[in-house]
Amino acid sequence: MLEKALSGSNRYWAWIFFLLAVIGVGCIAYWKQLNEGLGITGLSRDVSWGLYIGQFTFLVGVAASAVMLVIPYYLHDFKKFSKIVILGEFLAVSAVIMCVLFIMADMGQPMRVANILLHPTPGSIVFWDVVVLNGYLLLNLIIGWTTLGADRKGVRPPDWVKPLIYLSVPWAVSIHTVTAFLYAGIPGRHFWLTAVMAARFLASAFAGGPALLIILALLVRKFSKFDPGTEAIQAIGKIVTYAMFANVFLLGLEFFTAFYSNIPGHMHPFHYLYVGIDGHTKMVPLMWLSSILAVVALAILVFPHLRRNESILAFACIALFSSLWIDKGFGLIIGGFVPNMFEGITEYWPTFLETLITAGVWATGFLILTVLYKVAIAVREEDTAVEH
Amino acid sequence: MYNSGKIIAGLAVFFILATLPFLLNLGKANAKIEPSIDTPEINAMPVKHCVEPKAFMRSEHMQLLNTWRDEVVRNGNRIYVGSDGNEYGISLQNGCMKCHSNKKEFCDKCHNYMAVVPYCWSCHIAPKENKS
Amino acid sequence: MSMNRRQFLKLASASTVLGVGGASVISNIGRGNLEAAQIHPDPRALKAKRWGFVVDVSKLSTDEDYQKCVNACHDIHNVPNNPNPRHEVKWIWRDTYEHTFPNTAEDKIMNKELQEKNFLLFCNHCQNPACVRVCPTKATFKRASDGIVMQDMHRCIGCRFCMAACPFGARSFNYTDPRPNIKVENKTFPTRMIGVVEKCTACYERLAIGQQPACAEASSGAIVFGDLDDPNSEVRKLIAEKYTIRRKPELGTQPSIYYVIGGGEHA
Numbered sequence: 001m002l003e004k005a006l007s008g009s010n011r012y013w014a015w016i017f018f019l020l021a022v023i024g025v026g027c028i029a030y031w032k033q034l035n036e037g038l039g040i041t042g043l044s045r046d047v048s049w050g051l052y053i054g055q056f057t058f059l060v061g062v063a064a065s066a067v068m069l070v071i072p073y074y075l076h077d078f079k080k081f082s083k084i085v086i087l088g089e090f091l092a093v094s095a096v097i098m099c100v101l102f103i104m105a106d107m108g109q110p111m112r113v114a115n116i117l118l119h120p121t122p123g124s125i126v127f128w129d130v131v132v133l134n135g136y137l138l139l140n141l142i143i144g145w146t147t148l149g150a151d152r153k154g155v156r157p158p159d160w161v162k163p164l165i166y167l168s169v170p171w172a173v174s175i176h177t178v179t180a181f182l183y184a185g186i187p188g189r190h191f192w193l194t195a196v197m198a199a200r201f202l203a204s205a206f207a208g209g210p211a212l213l214i215i216l217a218l219l220v221r222k223f224s225k226f227d228p229g230t231e232a233i234q235a236i237g238k239i240v241t242y243a244m245f246a247n248v249f250l251l252g253l254e255f256f257t258a259f260y261s262n263i264p265g266h267m268h269p270f271h272y273l274y275v276g277i278d279g280h281t282k283m284v285p286l287m288w289l290s291s292i293l294a295v296v297a298l299a300i301l302v303f304p305h306l307r308r309n310e311s312i313l314a315f316a317c318i319a320l321f322s323s324l325w326i327d328k329g330f331g332l333i334i335g336g337f338v339p340n341m342f343e344g345i346t347e348y349w350p351t352f353l354e355t356l357i358t359a360g361v362w363a364t365g366f367l368i369l370t371v372l373y374k375v376a377i378a379v380r381e382e383d384t385a386v387e388h
Numbered sequence: 389m390y391n392s393g394k395i396i397a398g399l400a401v402f403f404i405l406a407t408l409p410f411l412l413n414l415g416k417a418n419a420k421i422e423p424s425i426d427t428p429e430i431n432a433m434p435v436k437h438c439v440e441p442k443a444f445m446r447s448e449h450m451q452l453l454n455t456w457r458d459e460v461v462r463n464g465n466r467i468y469v470g471s472d473g474n475e476y477g478i479s480l481q482n483g484c485m486k487c488h489s490n491k492k493e494f495c496d497k498c499h500n501y502m503a504v505v506p507y508c509w510s511c512h513i514a515p516k517e518n519k520s
Numbered sequence: 521m522s523m524n525r526r527q528f529l530k531l532a533s534a535s536t537v538l539g540v541g542g543a544s545v546i547s548n549i550g551r552g553n554l555e556a557a558q559i560h561p562d563p564r565a566l567k568a569k570r571w572g573f574v575v576d577v578s579k580l581s582t583d584e585d586y587q588k589c590v591n592a593c594h595d596i597h598n599v600p601n602n603p604n605p606r607h608e609v610k611w612i613w614r615d616t617y618e619h620t621f622p623n624t625a626e627d628k629i630m631n632k633e634l635q636e637k638n639f640l641l642f643c644n645h646c647q648n649p650a651c652v653r654v655c656p657t658k659a660t661f662k663r664a665s666d667g668i669v670m671q672d673m674h675r676c677i678g679c680r681f682c683m684a685a686c687p688f689g690a691r692s693f694n695y696t697d698p699r700p701n702i703k704v705e706n707k708t709f710p711t712r713m714i715g716v717v718e719k720c721t722a723c724y725e726r727l728a729i730g731q732q733p734a735c736a737e738a739s740s741g742a743i744v745f746g747d748l749d750d751p752n753s754e755v756r757k758l759i760a761e762k763y764t765i766r767r768k769p770e771l772g773t774q775p776s777i778y779y780v781i782g783g784g785e786h787a
Binding site: 036038043044045046048051106107108109110112113115116118119121123124125126127130146180184187188190221264265336337340341342343344347 | 570594604605606607608609615618619620623626650653654655656657658659678679680681683684685686688689693694695696697704705714715716717756768771772774784
């Protein structure tokens with residue numbers, strides 16, 4: 001089926017070569033990081049994780065969100081998702097690959113990464129994260145490819161895929177729960193030490209991932225003959241709305257606990273992120289932008305008649321996705337490190353090279369996504385041609 | 389077979405390219421690499437010996453060093469009893485390289501020949517060598 | 521199959537005599553066949569069930585008092601002096617009361633002398649170390665024999681999870697090549713390389729040959745090192761006699777550094 005990605009319009013090839021160029025630049029920047037060390041990033045001994053780990057965390061959520069299509073379609077036989085579910089599975093595949101790349105980019109000694117498998121340590125959450133992420137990648141590749149292949153031949157997917165699909169549901173929940181456990185079990189990082197971390201991760205994932213999917217589905221319809229379905233997009237819009245409300249609610253809980261308890265260690269990260277401490281205000285504009293975007297998105301999504309207008313829906317989804325991207329892909333990590341273990345402040349801001357490497361990873365993800373979507377669309381277009 | 393001419397020609401080119409390194413060196417005797425043990429410390433020994441016989445060291449030194457590393461760093465065991473019954477303090481910098489003070493002629497010569505790049509020296513400090 | 525070194529050596533020499541060559545034997549032996557019994561600790565090694573420190577800050581006053589402890593450690597361990605504070609590497613350092621005990625720093629009317637006191641900070645060698653719990657490769661681990669929290673810089677993959685987990689900021693990452701920032705190399709100790717985490721190892725290399733940790737030795741009695749599990753040890757006697765506090769005890773990591781904050785007579 002992969003050969004379908006090898007023929008396309010000029011616009012398709014221009015996009016592919018643009019992505020390749022960004023990847024190339026990212027590789028050059030990474031080569032420098034590999035030789036000179038992570039000193040080329042904005043990281044420091046106080047803020048020892050930054051953009052890479054933030055993006056990793058955010059993308060685990062995007063990957064997990066495929067389950068929001070799988071559950072209605074496969075467990076509740078919600079037929080309207082029949083065409084779009086493949087887009088969710090392939091989005092999960094490229095998101096997990098980006099996760100792996102971001103982890104690799106963050107390693108001080110990437111050549112030794114096999115030590116995680118050579119010296120398996122079940123007591124470490126990282127070990128489980130490696131297991132569940134790779135498992136999830138495999139599950140989605142197998143499920144997506146097999147169901148699409150069957151679809152192409154006009155037959156039902158083989159029976160052995162069904163158990164894998166059912167398995168993928170709890171597995172999706174597991175990848176984001178385990179990722180939350182990376183943070184939520186650390187003594188002394190007050191911002192992360194919260195029992196609702198995993199729940200909030202899942203809520204934000206089920207809002208952000210499907211929001212991206214709506215944008216992608218609208219783009220697919222615009223640039224190809226394949227229509228993922230208006231009703232499917234509307235149904236996802238509902239999912240996004242509920243999940244985002246749950247996410248904002250959980251964030252509110254964090255604020256309550258920190259400020260009503262009045263425990264300094266719990267309040268300080270919120271102070272730093274939203275108002276700044278002692279003139280250290282680098283994060284403040286971003287966090288407020290994130291908050292405003294979230295409010296705007298919710299104010300639109302909560303009204304069904306606004307949501308039904310696809311241009312407005314697209315705008316709301318972009319606002320919501322950007323809001324979560326800032327909050328989870330950046331603020332969440334930095335808030336854990338500032339103030340530091342001595343209640344001192346060291347600020348973090350990504351460097352130019354770090355940004356290029358990040359862009360390179362995103363471009364790699366989009367390249368994989370484009371190729372997979374091209375295949376899926378080509379198969380769907382054939383179907384449409386046969387039907388008519 | 390379609391395009392059989394092109395395919396066969398292509399295969400032939402590939403076969404030649406892939407085997408070129410072997411073909412070029414066919415029949416040539418390669419210089420044997422012999423790590424030098426000509427250092428003042430070793431020359432001063434009445435009976436020249438390492439912690440284990442030469443054949444063992446030559447083939448197994450990497451396993452020995454790996455085991456040593458883990459024993460010292462992880463288990464705190466710093467004395468090695470050689471098969472000759474002698475006790476040796478385990479240390480790359482303060483043991484091995486005290487006798488083999490000629491890293492370039494001893495370590496690098498073989499490693500370069502075999503195209504292996506052990507990263508020992510990224511951390512461990514190599515002995516100062518006068519001869520370059 | 522299992523074959524110990526002596527059997528292997530016999531076989532290798534026999535096959536050489538027979539003209540077979542050692543190669544086939546070598547391929548069979550594999551790795552990890554060196555007997556554990558052939559390796560043992562140095563008899564001079566200091567032993568304890570759980571090593572710990574008592575730091576009496578009343579015995580530290582001048583800059584030099586602090587600096588000689590820091591230098592004793594950093595010089596012998598080839599700790600780089602990175603000019604960029606963001607990339608700073610330190611195993612032991614001097615810090616303020618507020619930074620050392622941040623959870624008590626809200627008190628604005630406390631004893632001025634204590635508030636202005638400086639402390640010596642290094643790895644707490646916790647009994648329940650969070651860094652060890654999170655490490656995905658066992659590169660950092662607690663030695664079963666004596667409780668030292670060790671760092672195997674050979675195995676570290678540089679994920680920096682331990683830095684996120686350590687509540688005491690005791691860990692440093694090599695953001696740049698450390699070598700150019702080491703002024704005088706100690707040729708008997710390794711340096712580190714880019715991309716690995718390092719920290720105080722309680723001078724495990726000195727304990728192994730019967731020496732006290734370098735900071736304790738240089739401190740003129742301000743740092744006392746000993747076995748926290750032995751009721752008759754000097755550290756236990758000091759802890760019994762004087763008022764001591766530990767950093768962030770509420771986190772349950774059980775730090776092994778006790779700070780004496782005043783003279784014995786006030787206890």
